Amino acid sequence: MPVLVPGGHVFIATNPLVSYLVYEPFIQAGFEKRGEIIRVVYTLRGGDRPKNAHEEFPDITVMPKSCWEPWGLFRKPCEGRVQDNLRKWRTGGLRRISAEEPFKDLIYSLPGRGLEKELAPHPSLKPQHFLRQIVRAAVPFGHGVILDPFMGSGSTIAAATALSLRSIGLEIDRDYFQLAKKAIPALAEYVPSENGVNGTKR
Ligand SMILES: C[S@@+](CC[C@H](N)C(=O)[O-])C[C@H]1O[C@@H](n2cnc3c(N)ncnc32)[C@H](O)[C@@H]1O
Secondary structure, eight states, X not given: OTTSOTTOEEEEEOOTTTHHHHHHHHHHTTOEEEEEEEEEOOXXXXXXXXXXXXXXXXXXXXXXXXXEXXXXXXXXXXXXXXXXXXXXXXXXXXXXXSSSSOOOSEEEOOOSOTHXXXXXXXXXXXXXXXXXXXXXXXXXXXXSEEEETTOTTTHHHHHHHHTTOEEEEOOSOHHHHHHXXXXXXXXXXXXXXXXXXXXXXX
């Protein structure tokens, strides 16, 4: 909260099971919840069958197989009206896809795999196809600094670099930090295909 200017946005990747626990402290801290981005992604992870009893109960699912990932969207309260905030701080809104097309809260995605995973072998790698859409929306006039306090392989930092934005990434794990230093320039050069499948290196 202290490092954000008024109207600055925060995106938080979470999952359907715990998202309410993640969101509550943000609201308590004074952020406004501005919605949720639904990343439609089928990860093929297990966990939906009764543990150690799946043969006994073959027709049972213990919770719905998740096919989406919620990204909580929060905003530091604006100073005055949105238009005043946009003029003064260059924040308060999200960047549209184009003048005709809004930024939407449903984004079709894929797990980070293939060439991207080779460039950045982190267990929870997020794909450039998705992250560049988020990063672009987060700074409505293309000004400002992208901060990722849990950067993993540095994929968000790479997305910011690809969009010529300044960024800061923090990572507690030394090995992942070293991985990020190598992966960021490589991922920034990565060119995702239109639908996010099988991108190429520039
Ligand atoms: C879900 S991963 C991020 C993955 C990243 N989005 C990517 O695409 O590679 C979260 C990362 O946060 C790191 N982390 C956890 N606690 C942290 C802390 N207190 N400060 C900095 N990094 C932390 C973990 O080591 C892990 O690499």
